[in-house]
Structures are given as structure tokens and as C-alpha cells.
Amino acid sequence: MTxxxxxxxxxxxxxxxxxxxxxxxxxxxxxxxxxxxxxxxVLAGGLRIAWDTEDVMRSIDPSWTPPTGGARRELAFLCDxxxxxxxxxxxxxxxxxxxxxxxWDAFWGQRYAVVLDxxxxxxxxxxxxxxxR
Numbered sequence: 001m002t003x004x005x006x007x008x009x010x011x012x013x014x015x016x017x018x019x020x021x022x023x024x025x026x027x028x029x030x031x032x033x034x035x036x037x038x039x040x041x042v043l044a045g046g047l048r049i050a051w052d053t054e055d056v057m058r059s060i061d062p063s064w065t066p067p068t069g070g071a072r073r074e075l076a077f078l079c080d081x082x083x084x085x086x087x088x089x090x091x092x093x094x095x096x097x098x099x100x101x102x103x104w105d106a107f108w109g110q111r112y113a114v115v116l117d118x119x120x121x122x123x124x125x126x127x128x129x130x131x132x133r
Contacts (some may be wrong), residue, residue, distance in 0.1 A: 005047065006047065006048060007047070007048040007049065007050055008047070008048070008049045008050070009050045009051075009052060010049070010050065010051050010073070010121075011051075011053075011054060011066070012051050012052070012053060012118070012119055013053075013054055013118070014119075015034060015035070015037070015039065015053055016034035016035070017118040018117060018118050018119065019033060019039065019051065020034075021092075021097060021117050021118055022117070024091065024092060024095065025088075026077075027041050027043075027049065037055060037056045038051070038052050038053075038056055039051045072121075073121055074114075074123065075123050075124070076123070076124035076125075076126060077125055077126070078126060079111075079126065079127040080127060081111075081127050082103075082105075082111030082127050082128075082129055082130055085103050085111040085112070085113055085125045085127050086103045086111070086113075088113075089102070089103050089113040089115060092115045097116060097117070097118070098115065098116040098120075099113070099116075100115060100116050100122055101113055101114040103125075105129050106129075109129050110128060111127050112124065112125070113125045
């Protein structure tokens with residue numbers, strides 16, 4: 001048997017705020033999930049993403065503490081066009097989510113931006129640049 005990646009887990013301090021952020025990025029999460037301590041969504045291809053509250057983590061491991069010293073994870077969302085990167089970055093920052101890197105044309109051939117989720121973790125937005133198409 002070969003292990004396979006099945007789920008990405010995120011620990012969150014505010015479930016409703018985190019789910020609202022990821023819904024804006026197109027993840028299909030039911031509205032009634034906001035008050036749940038554990039939430040899962042199935043992504044394209046069958047990979048799952050899950051959110052657990054800090055209380056859930058402490059119930060599994062009483063010695064668990066939130067990480068310090070910067071984010072240890074980053075998710076990246078592929079957009080269809082460079083213009084979509086710009087528009088999504090503008091939408092998320094207008095909704096109050098901190099921008100970390102404004103959209104720019106990266107030397108590796110992508111339009112690229114980073115916004116922070118409600119727990120301060122970077123979420124990259126990218127698309128092939130027009131020149132790379």
C-alpha cells in the first residue's frame with residue numbers, strides 16, 4: 001500500500017470568519033457549518049480540506065498550542081487570468097482581509113499576489129501571465 005494525500009487540515013481561531021474567507025475563494029462550504037467545531041469540503045479530484053477549531057485541537061492533544069513566529073502553511077489558488085488575480089485580491093482586501101503582496105508580474109511567468117486569511121496565513125492567488133500564455 002502506498003499512502004496518498006487525502007486531506008489538508010487547517011486549525012482556525014474563528015470558524016465562521018475562516019469559512020467566509022474560503023467561500024470567497026470558491027470553496028463549497030455549507031452556510032450552516034459556521035458554528036461547527038470541525039468542517040470538511042471535498043475539492044476537485046477528491047482531495048479534502050478540513051477546518052478544526054483550536055478547541056478541537058486541544059481536545060485531541062491537550063499540549064497543543066498555536067504556532068508562533070509566522071505562518072507555517074500557505075495555500076495557492078489558480079485563477080483563470082491575470083485580471084482575475086487582480087480582481088480577487090481587490091475583493092478580498094476590500095472585505096477587510098490584509099493584503100501581503102499586491103498583484104505583480106513575477107519573473108517566473110505568473111501574475112501573483114498574496115492575501116492573509118483570518119488566522120494570518122498567506123493565501124497565494126496566481127495565473128499564468130499574459131506573456132506566458
